[in-house]
Amino acid sequence: MTNMEITQYTRDNLAEKLRTHGINPTHQRIEIGFALFSRHEHLSADQIMAIVNTRHSETSKATVYNTLNLFLEKKLIREVIVDPSKVFYDPNTEPHYHMYDLESGRLTDIDAADVRVTGLPTLPSGMVTESMDIVIRVRPSDAAH
Amino acid sequence: MTNMEITQYTRDNLAEKLRTHGINPTHQRIEIGFALFSRHEHLSADQIMAIVNTRHSETSKATVYNTLNLFLEKKLIREVIVDPSKVFYDPNTEPHYHMYDLESGRLTDIDAADVRVTGLPTLPSGMVTESMDIVIRVRPSDAAH
DNA sequence: CATAAGGTTAGACACAGTCCAACCCCTATC
DNA sequence: GATAGGGGTTGGACTGTGTCTAACCTTATG
Numbered sequence: 001m002t003n004m005e006i007t008q009y010t011r012d013n014l015a016e017k018l019r020t021h022g023i024n025p026t027h028q029r030i031e032i033g034f035a036l037f038s039r040h041e042h043l044s045a046d047q048i049m050a051i052v053n054t055r056h057s058e059t060s061k062a063t064v065y066n067t068l069n070l071f072l073e074k075k076l077i078r079e080v081i082v083d084p085s086k087v088f089y090d091p092n093t094e095p096h097y098h099m100y101d102l103e104s105g106r107l108t109d110i111d112a113a114d115v116r117v118t119g120l121p122t123l124p125s126g127m128v129t130e131s132m133d134i135v136i137r138v139r140p141s142d143a144a145h
Numbered sequence: 146m147t148n149m150e151i152t153q154y155t156r157d158n159l160a161e162k163l164r165t166h167g168i169n170p171t172h173q174r175i176e177i178g179f180a181l182f183s184r185h186e187h188l189s190a191d192q193i194m195a196i197v198n199t200r201h202s203e204t205s206k207a208t209v210y211n212t213l214n215l216f217l218e219k220k221l222i223r224e225v226i227v228d229p230s231k232v233f234y235d236p237n238t239e240p241h242y243h244m245y246d247l248e249s250g251r252l253t254d255i256d257a258a259d260v261r262v263t264g265l266p267t268l269p270s271g272m273v274t275e276s277m278d279i280v281i282r283v284r285p286s287d288a289a290h
Numbered sequence: 291c292a293t294a295a296g297g298t299t300a301g302a303c304a305c306a307g308t309c310c311a312a313c314c315c316c317t318a319t320c
Numbered sequence: 321g322a323t324a325g326g327g328g329t330t331g332g333a334c335t336g337t338g339t340c341t342a343a344c345c346t347t348a349t350g
Contacts, residue, residue, distance in 0.1 A: 044337095059299095061299090061338085062338095065338060082226060085307085110265065115263070117261070117262050126286055128283060129281055130283060190307080207329070208330075230306080
């Protein structure tokens with residue numbers, strides 16, 4: 001099981017999800033996880049911090065980064081690198097790719113199930129693939145480029 | 146013609162290349178272009194600045210960034226976003242993808258000619274594709290992950 | 291209770307990249 | 321060959337993301 005289908009996240013089942021990934025579910029971690037998993041959006045660290053700090057207790061910048069890096073390490077979330085100025089964190093760990101709207105900065109998922117990539121070279125020996133990312137950068141056709 | 150085959154770059158034919166792209170070939174711009182095009186490597190802004198400042202005159206950080214952004218605008222080079230901490234600049238504007246070694250940070254090209262990608266969704270109407278980037282992240286198989 | 295380990299915090303820090311106002315250099319014009 | 325003007329360059333200040341550190345808090349355990 002990589003991802004049991006939870007349709008509605010609560011702070012309780014999120015705590016459970018953290019535990020099954022070997023993460024001690026503290027107050028702050030649950031809030032940060034909740035921010036990511038209850039929305040299904042790609043959020044940057046500062047967006048997450050803003051969301052978390054509008055409710056309940058304050059959470060520091062250090063904790064936000066500590067927690068996101070912990071979640072990454074434990075493969076609970078993924079990192080999406082499309083914008084040179086900030087990293088997006090992606091609660092969807094199923095295989096998928098991304099479409100990035102250069103105009104709005106909006107990032108949307110492309111299901112990997114339908115996509116086939118052929119003709120890639122074989123890896124140098126002793127190397128293994130960690131991930132393959134595909135990013136399609138798009139813009140409105142009337143926009144000046 | 147997108148890219149005439151220049152096997153050996155000199156400061157002279159580089160000045161010519163800049164001119165054909167509508168760029169006034171100044172001293173600094175030629176040096177920065179030479180750093181990128183004579184190597185066929187992916188360099189970051191600080192690497193370029195280091196290279197340029199070991200020979201001839203000094204070039205400021207502002208000029209390095211101004212020039213790289215100008216080159217990007219004029220489609221003389223491409224930007225490769227794989228590492229959250231820095232942008233790489235790619236002198237190769239032919240269609241190709243990238244393999245990124247997470248251990249060493251080394252970035253290598255994958256020729257696009259052999260690669261086929263099928264099953265991508267159609268774009269939302271009014272949108273055009275600016276680019277499609279594929280990044281294969283690899284690491285040594287013995288490395289702790 | 292005492293202790294220790296783990297978690298959180300504010301604030302200092304590092305670093306990539308941008309901005310700005312002053313300056314420089316080159317060319318055109320007289 | 322003086323002058324002016326525009327494009328290019330510059331140092332330095334600044335911004336924003338992300339990291340580090342040392343102190344502090346919390347919780348489980350004996």
